Amino acid sequence: MREAKRKPWRGRRLTAVLIAVATTVGLIGTTIGTGEASAAVGKTYWTDSCGMPTNGAFGNKSMAPGKVKVRIWSKPGNRRTVIMLDGMRAEYGTSGWEQQTNIQRLADRGVNVVEPIGGPASFYTNWDAPSNFNGQQRTYKWGCVITRLATNLRKGTGGVPKLATKNGKFAIMGISSGGNAALTHAAQRRDLFYAAASLSGYNYLTAPGMRTMLRVAMLDVAPAPWNVDSMWGPPWSPRWPQNDPFMLINRMYGLKLYIGSGNGLFGKYNYPQNVGDDLFKGTPLEILALTQALAFEGGARLQGLNPMTYYANGTHAWGYWQDMVWNAHRRGFFN
Template sequence: MRRRTVAVGLAAALTMFGPVAAHAAPHPNDTVTVAASVDHVVELNAQRTAVFVQSPAMGRVVQVQILHPVGNAPRPSLYLLDGVSAGSESDFRESTWTQKTDAAAFFADKDVNAVLPVGGPASYYTDWEQSDPVLGQNRWETFLTRELPPIIDGRFGGNGVNAVAGLSMGAQAAMTLITRNPDLYRGVAALSGCMDTGRIESEAAVRGTIASKGGDADNMWGPAGGPAWSAHDPSVNAEKLRGKHIFVSTGNGAPGPHELGAPDMVEKVAVGGPLEVASQSCTELFRDRLDQLAIPATFLFRPFGTHSWPYWQDDLKAAWPTLADALGV
């Protein structure tokens, strides 16, 4: 692989199973094996299934929706993470990916499981040090990396080859998960994210995101400057990305084809513009960090675009060649 920076011009914008127990592979820090079980399954259509998993780590039943081919032939899995709202727009009936984009149609002809967790607003899909009075118990890293994969592999033909992707909050989470679990994932795509936690600005962004949903970031990784913040910093731990397939994208906050002429253009630019400016700055710093380590990656810098779903729909398609390489499809 070699590092590619891609520039895009304006014109180029683009219940059929019963309960079963699953035992995750031991984690390096585990003394016991974690087990999860399937509470129930709802077949939404021939290529979309909702699985409700009883998670010991989370202490509750967690819904996951899988976009999958017909049949059970062996195939890889892409874990696709949401933004800060994490499905709240649909009252947690589905991931915002399937509500706001054409992800279901896009994956319909792909020989891959697209795995979409539902829920976890402002959670950063990480293991919180303690339960939050508002956001509850969040042990997403344990759930996604140890409890869930055996269920996906066992019920949906997963062949043990995995990649992870996400947008905004989910972009940072995806990059954190792969650096902390490099043996699990072969590739990553991070769309409009901030891939560090060490700078004052980036920590403030994380804290502000969590506070926007009523949570306290001290319950996640402890007080500022604590060891958990650097332990979950993709830039600090970027060496773990060596040999991975990496795609990172961002806009620059300026109006683009998805804003021009839209009735809510002013609102989109006023809200999504500054957020994407911050993402661009973070992405440039992350590119420099990977360059420093001579780690190849593909970066897409759009000369337009706000922090909004139409661009993430476009960027998922732009990321697909990198993810397909990682997944071997």
């Protein structure tokens, strides 16, 4: 950097001041930034896949045979733990939560974070059969995986550590298709979960037209196309209402619930380079999620439940889901 001419003493005095300021800032950073210096670090674990395709599935070679990868952020003294589910476009290397958000810092605020990896288009449920459209070799068993993972986290068995619970139970949150899955898991396993949050989830799956919308959406998820009929069977199958949060409201009394959604309008996390994708995918998906959130909220309140809600500008994007998580934290969702 080019330096302007100045008197020697003035230059030395300025240098001394800058050194003093830098030293002070360094000391302040060391003191105030202690939380960052001792921040929880994510660790990788492997848990039973319940017989699902993992190693080599669809050409993926990064998974351990018969195992599901799990990333965990935890600290001694934490008193709560949340299991974070990914969405329909989940990848097998890293959870979208870790790739796109800072919610892992919950571990520095008393809440351990658990992120199961994988499961694109799975809805984190047990499927009836492999998806025959894209050559899936074995049937998804994500319902089994999430249940077994929570059970093992409570005991410290099955390849994962024992983590803090609230009376033996965990919180569970998810985005998009993982959002309705979080509500379903919590409703079906009240012995494992005390709180559930759906962020832009599809909380009324048996609503008219929803199955067709899901069919179309799953045709575009890599490795595409997925056959929705392989998941819960034909429209008249009892497995559809069994996995529909709206139809499970009467099993949610006593659960702490959080329902969040954007309104489909562009907001602070819609960037110029993503306008096309946001406009033709993010906006329609979030408008659908909003209608589903409002329907679920209305049904829940009619049945005497009082879910926390969060509605704001935004499309189907990670930045908005990150904001929802921190909003839930500030409002005591994990308590």
